[in-house]
Amino acid sequence: MSTMENEARTMDPIEIEDRHALEEVEDSKRLQPWTKLMTVRGLIASVLIGSTFSIIAMKLNLTTGITPNLNVSAALLAFIFIRTWSKIIEKIGLVSKPFTKQENTMIQTCVVACYSIAVGGGFGSYLLGMNKKTFELSGGNSIVGNTASSVKEPGVGWMTGFLFLVCFIGLFVLIPLRKILIIDYKLTFPSGMATAVLINGFHGRGDKMAKKQVKGFIKSFSLSFLWGFFQWFYTAKEECGFSQFPTFGLQAWKQTFYFDFSMTYVGTGMICPHVVNLSLLLGAVLSYGMMWPLIGKLKGDWFPENMPESSMKSLNGYKVFISIALLLGDGLYNFVKILRATIINICEKYKTKDLNSGGGVNHDKKALSDMRKDELFMRETIPLWVGALGYTTLAIVSTIAIPFIFPPLKWYFVLVAYVLAPSLALCNAYGAGLTDINMSYNYGKVGLFTIAALSGKEHGVIAALAACGLFKSIINVSCILMQDLKTGHLTLTSPRAMLLSQAIGTALGCIVTPLSFFLFYKAFDIGNPNGEFKAPYAIIYRNLAIIGVQGFSALPQHCLQLCYGFFAFAIAVNLGKDMFPKRIGKWMPLPTAMAVPFLIGGYFAIDMCVGSLVVFLWGKVNSKKAELMVPAVASGLICGEGIWSLPASVLALAKITPPICMKFLPA
Structure with missing residues (x-):
């Protein structure tokens, strides 16, 4: 070495x-043939890591709705798992098969495909938005269009079936266009490229770096798990324990400003960019620090005094709809921006007709390397008929089956969605390749509003939420596949092996994710606006469907004017980010990140800012070590507390309560 x-x-x-x-x-x-790249140990690693990440992502979905990109963590854990496996096999005296970057890539792909179902499957948004609790929180029968028939309680069977129908079809949408997107247009897919660079680094820099990262991961994992276990003893009732510690005083605690000692969110903050965490904090200060106390004093003027706190006609309505305005403003701006960039980029490609310019004598060998990558990518070709037959067959099956799961979503609505989905998926994948922004949630909202307007007031809400899931799942899965194919292209991994790995991960996610959801759903009070598992996006998506059905009459008094203001604010901030010099624009807040604490409070924003502070100080002390160790330590913090949520859920299901309640009261 x-x-x-x-x-x-x-x-x-x-x-x-x-x-x-x-x-x-x-x-x-x-390189080995693609049929030999998927190994038994790789499959075991994929199942274990994918299931773990599904539980972690589900917890994040059902608490704050913010989930960081765990691709790098997946690649790191895959590397740690197989290296540990190999060491154990060698100590036993058996011969271990060499661990290649191709196997590492396949495990990472399978894990990402699995946990992305938990992130984009709608368990914290459109699927949960169908249940009775969210129906009541959004106003019940008092709201036009929000009828008792627009309720569908969660169930493992129908959720699993729905996921298989809408997620698997996404694997076949863009297969015929993979050469155009990755080789011809040379789209970067930044997340896929970053993961490939990391994997190539793991297998190119030897064991020294790996040992340091393994030690860092194990230490932070153990600390996080034991801390979660220790905290559990003090949480006998609601508002008990370290998670309710009034760090800045009881008055600030009442306005949700406190550090709740969550290692999950500290680790998440370490992975997320500083601007995301600071945007969350700004949103918390603006909402719970200023606006909600001021609007709360207008009770009896802007909204009735005797109105329940959870009603959409009370303060809760302002929280929900202003959050929606920020999300829609940010989403619309980015949608138009990415669509414009896509059109301009395609036009330039056709004008120049020179997709491989920029060569030179010093780049001959690099060009040779690129040619080898392209050659492998095209050598292991996926026949066009596979994509066409797979998409057509699953579209026919879904058109017949989905109306049985959601009777209000008529077969012709499903058919129209499958006709439109390929073009929308192409636009989204192209935009993600340029900007690293996956806009599938915005395309889902397009489907939601369209079907809500067409379905009528009686059944429009359920039809709209189901249509949202249909559009979003197809477009999201196809985009993730292209991103992973970019990783495979850069790590010399066969596209056939990548498609197989993605299919295995998707199947695993469709089975594991509903089970992990019900683990939380049965053990905890999911959707309670005053509890730990607030699931903020469930009520947001249901109210989006209600707005689509009945229009702006769903809004409380003066809320529309505030929504206009925040919608304009979101667009203005994005314009400023793009127009100002980079040194100024990079500090402009992100409206989507600001929107989340408007609904659920500031405690998790403080946790994530602590994570940012740790990374900042670590970088000042030793930048090289920080760059190496931050992903490992952050992954350990997230995984440790995430794994503890599994025994905590089992204890809750067994009706075993902690022995102590630690609570703070005024003197």
């Missing part, structure tokens, strides 16, 4: 680049 490092120091950058290029060329010659 030291000889290689000394040799690298004496080489100039061009020689190093050439050497890496030649190594990749040699790797491409030694």
Whole structure:
């Protein structure tokens, strides 16, 4: 190892680049056939890590609705798992198969496909928005269109069936266009590229880095798990325990400003960019620090005094609809921006007709490496008929089956969705390839509003929510597949193997995710606006459907004017971000991030800002070590407390309550 490092120091950058290029060329010659890339140990690792991440993502969905990108964590845990497995096998005296970056890529792909079902499957949004509790929180029968017939309680059977119908079809949408998106247009897919760089680094820099990351992960995982276990003893009732510690005083605690000692959100804050965490804090200060106390004093003027707190005609209505205005403003701006960038980029490609410009003598070997990657990507071709037959068959099955699950969503609505989905999926994947922004949730809202307007007031809400899930799932899965294919392209992994891995992960997610959802749904009070599991997006999506059915009459007094203001604010902030110099624009807040604490409070924003502070200080002390260790430590913090939620749920189901209630009261 030291000889290689000394040799690298004496080489100039061009020689190093050439050497890496030649190594990749040699790797491409030694590759195994795609049928041998999926191993038993890889499958076991995928199931274990994918199931763990599904539980973690589900908890995040049902508490705050914010889930970080866990691709890097998935690649890291896959590396740790297989390296540990290999060491154990070798100690037993058996021969272990070499662990390649291709196997690492396949495990990461399978894990991401699995946990993305928990993120985008609607368990914290449109599916949960159908249940009776969300129906009552959104106003019950007193709201036009929000009828008792627009309720569908969660069930493992119908949820699993629905996910299989709407998620698997997404695997076949863009298969015929993979060459155009990844090779011809050379789209970067930044998240996929970053994951590939990480995996190539794992398998190129030896064991020293890996050992440090493994130790960091184990330490932070153990700390987080034991801390979750310790906290549990003090939570006998609601508003008890360290999670309700009045860090800044009882008055601030009443306005949700306190540090709740959640290692999950500290770890999430370490992964998320600083601007996301600061935007969350700004949203919390603006809403719970200023607006809600002021609007609360107008009780009896702007809204009736005797109105229940959960009613959409009370203060809760302002929280929900202003959050929606911020989300819609941000989403609309980014949708138009990405669509414009997509059209301009495509036009430029056709004008120049030179997709491989920019070569030179010094880049010959790099060009050779790129050619080898492209050659492998095209050699392991996926026949066009596979995509066409798979999409057509599943579309026919879904058109017949989905109306049995959701009778208000008529078969012709489903058919129209499957006709429109491929073009929308292409637009979304192209935009994500340019900007790394997956806009599937916005395309889902397009489907929601369209079907809500067409379905009528009696059954429009359920039909709209189901249509939202149909559009979003197809477009989301197809985009994630393209992102993972980019990772596979850069790590010399066969596209056929990637598609197989994605299919296995999707199937696993469709089975594991409903089970992990019901683990929380049966054990905790999901959807309670005053509890831990607020599931904020469930009520947002239901109210979006109600607005689509009946229009703006659903809004409380003066709320429409405030919504106009925040909608305009979201667009103005995005304009400022794009028009100001980068050194100023990078500090402009993100309206989507600001919207979440408007509804659920500021406590988790403080946790995530603590994570940002840790990363900032660590970077100041030792930037190289921080860059290496932050993903490992953050993953350990998230996974430790996430795993503890599993035994905590089992204890709650068994009616075993903690022995102590630690609560703080005024003197």
